[in-house]
Amino acid sequence: MIAVMFFVVAALVLGGALGVVLSPNPVYSALFLVATLIGIAAFFLMENAQLLAAVQIIVYASAVVVLFLFVIMLLGVDRYEGLGDPRPLQRPVAVVVGIILVLEIALLAGHNWATGTKSQVGKLHGANIQSVARALFTTYLWPFEITAILFVAAVVGAVVLARRSGRGAPVESSSAEVGS
Amino acid sequence: MTITGNYYLIVALLLFTIGATGLLIRRNVLVMFMCIELMLNAVNLTFVTFAKMLDDVGGQVIVFFTLVVAAAEVAVGLAIIVAIFRRRRGATADDIDLLRG
Incomplete structure (x- = not known):
């Protein structure tokens, strides 16, 4: 099943x-x-x-x-x-690169790595949301706060980028939505 | 048959490769962006698979952070695309060659 x-x-x-x-x-x-x-x-x-x-x-x-x-x-x-390609060599080369990538990752994954022991401290016990939340608000609290700063920076950056360039130009309401 | 973690990893490998190849093939900037999302999702899938294989919640927390960063990246990236499209009407990555010498 x-x-x-x-x-x-x-x-x-x-x-x-x-x-x-x-x-x-x-x-x-x-x-x-x-x-x-x-x-x-x-x-x-x-x-x-x-x-x-x-x-x-x-x-x-x-x-x-x-x-x-x-x-x-x-x-x-x-x-x-248009499906016509201005650079005719790029697509075959890209497909070849993709095939090489598959083979490379498969080759690397075939080895036995030294790591791979089961975790002792971060076990998945209890409900999933409970264990994730406990890890998020204890061990990973500092990265969690940093993501808040990242989000503020991203929103401000998106609004600045999406508004019309030029001094004193009014901000379009549609472009403000893009940044939200 | 039982589905081990390796099956999920193979799907993630194929998904990542499709995304990487699509990024090289396509010229539309928006579709290239979607291919980046495919690659991010492939990596997320490996993280969750390893979290299950190694019985460690850290893998799932990392995926949570990846989702957050991906959302921020989409907001900023689409704003950049909108800003570029305002200046010039070209729809492909080849038209953006201002830095060409």
């Missing part, structure tokens, strides 16, 4: 990824991206990471993809991209 589910979700994830890369229209790419992200969330559920599955769907599959679609709509780039 789990095996069948695994292969169905794996097909969803990889098919969605191929759709992102191969579809000529950016809007279709964004929708294929949703399929991949929801498949990843299903993988998280199968691996007992319920909190991350929920966060994945809320943050990635909804917020980030909506942001992508917003920008596509705002810029009007949803026309079909």
